[in-house]
Amino acid sequence: MSAARDNRTFATALLCLAIGGIFVYASIDKIINPEAFARVIHNYRLLPPVAINGLAIFLPWLELTAGLCLMLGFKYRSANLIIFLMTIVFIVALGSAYFRGINLNCGCFSMSATTKSNLLARIIEDFLIVAGNIIIHFNFKLKRHK
């Protein structure tokens, strides 16, 4: 753990803290309200019925665990990979909803039914997170090769 933490530059550690923090924050409401999150997933119209509840239970815990690991610098490259892959999936799901004209609460941070997210803004945010993931990954490599 300490070796991995030592390899991070200050900027990388800060980025890890920010992106990890976003995922930890985003997981809380979903963990508290699994039923509401299942409804959000259902509304994306992407998954077969059998997969919806399982994903609604599991995904927030993956966000929380990976987010915490990234924040704390524990196996942070692995956590960064998970968050990168999750964010790519979110971009595909949001993009699919955007192009099909589905009006939904994205379920990104809040399960509140009154929250109507601007899908395009959420997609741009997710691209920024992906950029952050890439910086975290390559920053480490650049430092290691010095």
Next chain:
Amino acid sequence: MREIIGNALAIVGISILLAFGSNLVHPNKISWVGIWPDNRRIQALDKPTSFDPQTDSLITLEEAFLMWKDKSAVFIDTREPEEFAEGHIPGAINLPFERWNEFWDSAKPLIGMQDRIVTYCGGLDCELSLYAAREFQSLGYGRPLIFFGGYVRWIEQGLPIERSQR
């Protein structure tokens, strides 16, 4: 890279354990496999031939399902008692439109004037749900919602049904 992937799989495994454990004790826990209609293909709104937008409000299977799940509407099954007994949307009240007077007295106490009402019948070739909705309006109830897809659409999706209760 192999180490990164290995550790990532470990994080996934820990997350599965946490999810499983938390869902055992969660006050709002849900079952791992839920009951949902398959909405991956956009469903067309089924429309009766005598539909009149001035008086009739139609809803899709999806909307009907969510109201049923939330228990936010009273479902009125307008088919004959024999069909109702064979299977109906759980919790629905049987009020056959063609025998309205006979059934109204027993159904009336179960339907509040302020309740949101959803009427349905056999679906697609049956317009009794439409006529029942108009009848409710003439009796002073709020504008009922007509689930014209009805029982046919409901069972097509493998959604829960109830048998032999009025």
